[in-house]
Amino acid sequence: MVAIFISTFMTSVETTIITTALPTIISRLNGLSVQSWVFSTYLLTTALSTPIYGKFADRIGRKPIYIIGLILFTLGSLLCGFADNIYVLIFSRALQGLGAGAIMPITFTIIADLFTYENRFFMLALNNTAWGISALLGPLLGGFIVDRLNWHWVFFINVPLGVAVLVTILIGYHENVRTNVKKPVDFKGIFALTLLLLFVLLLFQGLGQTHINWLVSMIELIATVGLIGIFFRAEKQAEDPIIPLTLFKNKIFTIQILTALLLSGIQIGFQTYFPMWLQAIYRASASVAGLAVTPSPVLWLVASFFVGTLVKRWAPKRIAIPIITIQALFYVPLIFAGTSFPQFMFYVIAGITGISLGITITMNTLISQRVVPEQNLGTASSMLTLGRTLGQTIATGIFGLIFNIAINTKLKNYAVIKLSTVNHYINAGNKTMPSAVSTDLNTIILSGMHAVFFAVLIIFVVVIGLNLSDRNTDVIK
Template identity: 30%
Template sequence: MTTERIDRNSVGLRSERGPILLAVMLSTGLVALDATILATAVPSVVEDLGGFTQFPWLFSIYLLAQAVSVPIYGKLADLRGRKPMILFGVTLFVIGSVLCGFAWSMPALIAFRLIQGLGAGAIQPIGMTIIGDIYTVAERAKVQGYLASVWGISSFVGPTLGGVFSDYISWRWIFFVNVPLGVAAAIVLRKRFAEKVAEKTKHQIDYAGAVLLAVGGSLLLLGLLEGGVMWAWDSLISIAILSVAVALIVAFALVERRAAEPILPPWVLSRRVLNSANATAFLIGLLMMGLSTYVPVFAQGVLGTSALIAGFALAAMTIGWPISASLSGRIYLRLGFRWTMLLGSAFVVLGSGILLTVSATSGVWQLAAACFVIGVGLGFSSAPAVVAAQSSVDWQHRGVVTGANMFSRSVGSAVGVAAFGAVANGEIAARLGGAHQDIGKLPADVLAPAIHDVFYVAAGAAVLLIVAVAFIPNRIPEKPLAAN
């Protein structure tokens, strides 16, 4: 076990927490804005650089790099401290953004998106870990609401900026806009985050575990993201990628059992509260991917709305999320974690039920209402899960458990891509006699039942969410913010 400690007073002073929170919100804003701003600019990017068949990799390579690096950064944050890791992440993200802005070809842009993803892998989990360090359980859910609001604001600002830059300036500014945000966040973190980590032992970095996790996790997510898209599920390349991924992950598990300071300690998988929180994150990632992918398609292809209206229907989810996330603290302080998360999962089930009633004759408001209710449920479920996981461990393990939670959500998103895509494509193939056709060009009478099948799977995942949160302890004694 590491013997590092952090001076509680160096990060716990109330006068310093405001600037630190602002810096974390600015850092999170980099990742949140990037998640929405690029999609609207893709046509301009392709027109300028070419490579239409390659553009999906702009998103896949970013998600891969971000997901597999999260647990590694989490462990390094526990060993070296939060400040150097989040500053490294912000710096890497800004460098990647500048390079993306100057990209001269689609392959170059994809390579620079990889750099961005590696930076993003440090920003979000370590930012949340810092929040866990400097705020108590009673305060943390309200602060989680602030962070969630960053994502809500970005869901509106991102597409708008992407459209404005693409139409009136240049798509390259969707990357250059990250520079002032990143620089401001880095300056505040350097000046106001006075972290002091005392080391008493020389650490043994788990290089073997890091490599196995990075390669095995990348192959697993690659197989799930691109299976049924770039290649058939039963193709040789798909089987080979997934088989090697499983073998490497098994090897990773064996290495972690013997490592002196493992990247992902085995005890993370043996604690009830962490297993429940990670299962919750997995299902939340899966549900978010299903909604993000298929709600806009249903709005445009079945209800006949514009892309803008379809985006606003989905954005209703990001309005409900920060509202409930900020309120959840008051509830779990009175009722406990389990009951708060059960309330959230009940909202998710209710919203999924409303989603199943949406038909070709429904108004888009009904679709938006379902997304809003689901967003409320996800806020009540996700924020307490992170707080519970962080509160169950002390400072030197908080980065690991936060990273594991974020990684679980990323894997859930990748599984959601695979599962929802297989369900929709299966229904479409059955109705078209096996003929393949672009989903954006399908008639409404084929598209509607295919997406409804996806909504049924999402409803099933919502029920499983109830099961996952039911296992989390209702009360968790808070570990100290630091060892004094």
């Protein structure tokens, strides 16, 4: 469990520590034109590999797949640290992502193997603590390393941690011998799923850009639709499918996965647009604006310790519906908020979000593992991890598209203001605007924010409706 906590911290801090260091990295490696790929590549390879690792963890065991993930992540971190140009860094980030794709879901699977359902709540909550600490320390640690050492150590710091976890797992984790599955590997399904996820991720990443290439997006959409058909046909024909479609016949399982996916989309929405809102409208500094999301991880890890008590007393939908409804009510003011909206409310909403997601997504993890056959435990854990990754990726693209459309639509009413002026104004460090122009810019930016959070409220309605459709009223034992 110590090794699992360290590896959870190691992989989750990687996504937060780099945010502070990225401007320095881009500057030193002259990589401004391709800077988005430093994040996107890691996300792509993590998402593409997650379901494959989950399946092989069920076929050959958790330990060998976990070890492969640790080696790839640690090696990728080492190569990132030695990178002398932006393209080597992007390749090394891809390698890191391939490792993270194994580590993240298999930590949940190993916890499920080691602890009974009754004791699993507490261990998942402890694992959330490692995630919460990384969310708080990551940006601070990144800034300290860049200021006191250099950006290379942002990646080198993972190497001793990775080696320590690897040694601990090799020596201390003894897995029961797993019966080797004699059925052929579903290579057609793996290939079709990989291409499908690749096109989905590229499609929604593209939609989130300021300037969208609609021809490329249409080609990606057509390819995505075609690959969905190919993938479903491959899985129906496979003896041992990479994703057993029969799992989704279980409505409770399907609802848990979709709930985690949609709530993860909401999560990325507030994490992205709250700091932007505070910088643009309240002229808060980047560091102060970033603090607006910190109540979420703190209260997430606190709330997750109550999941065990709740799940033992109520059916999943009896827990999810009231909590998600309360969260949604706190988001309603964001579609009307003006320049006088109290700044402290962003911290309150972030805290409510942390409580809601800490309970609901932890419950989604537990229930999705509980309602599937034991031989599909690794696949179930990977589906939840993949669902959360896809939810954030898809939502990033959709919110970006909505924000850009709203801004451009509003700009038509202001002939003298250009999009470049809006981009310049969003940065709180740029304060050289006449007051009349600032008022107009605030109106334009708020129109984009209102549109994004109106979309968030629609997602809330979908999530609540999804859980209302759950006919199960019994406690999952």
